[in-house]
Amino acid sequence: MPKSKDIIVLVGPMGVGKSTVGRKLAKMLGLKFIDTDSVFVEEHGRISDFFERHGEPKFRELEEEALAKSLVSPAVVATGGGVILSPKNRAALESVTVVYLSTDGKHIASRLKSGARPLLKNGVEDWRRIYDSRKHLYEQVADLEINTSGHPLNTTIAEIREKLEI
Numbered sequence: 001m002p003k004s005k006d007i008i009v010l011v012g013p014m015g016v017g018k019s020t021v022g023r024k025l026a027k028m029l030g031l032k033f034i035d036t037d038s039v040f041v042e043e044h045g046r047i048s049d050f051f052e053r054h055g056e057p058k059f060r061e062l063e064e065e066a067l068a069k070s071l072v073s074p075a076v077v078a079t080g081g082g083v084i085l086s087p088k089n090r091a092a093l094e095s096v097t098v099v100y101l102s103t104d105g106k107h108i109a110s111r112l113k114s115g116a117r118p119l120l121k122n123g124v125e126d127w128r129r130i131y132d133s134r135k136h137l138y139e140q141v142a143d144l145e146i147n148t149s150g151h152p153l154n155t156t157i158a159e160i161r162e163k164l165e166i
Helices: 018-029 036-044 047-054 056-070 087-095 108-112 124-141 153-164
Strands: 004-011 032-035 075-078 096-102 144-147
Touching (some): 036 047, 036 056, 056 075, 056 087, 096 124, 096 153
Parallel strands (some): 004 096, 032 075
16 A cells, blocks of 8 residues: 655654754645644653653653654654654554655754753764664664755755655
8 A cells, every 4th residue: 555645754863854854845745744842842841851750761652642643634744853762653654654864963963052852961972872773763664765964955855855756
């Protein structure tokens, strides 16, 4: 059964630009944009505060709910970097189009300066370790991979549209 192109989900590591790419792609396609981290924040408050109070396991449980809510109608959905850790989330992604935004990591340090990221106590060193441990899961769920390393936003969007034929 062909996957729905009405729901396009962006996965990839923290700081790769899923939200930025997603917003612009959604606008170009006339679709709603949903950021699962924003869905979580609206319902439960800041992610870093939630991590501190309740821990990562409870966050991941509620992240599953945020993803499920985001996959019910046509949209471009940007996910948190760890959404692929859950087998339930990986199963949910089987019926939608998943675009993995990969990177060589050279530009990540500047992107991580803004925002509180609870898993990055040691900055880029933690980012690299986390990305390396999750990369096979991003590849597993992806219908296509777009390497964003050093590419302008418009190039990334054009490549997604070309590969998805939209």
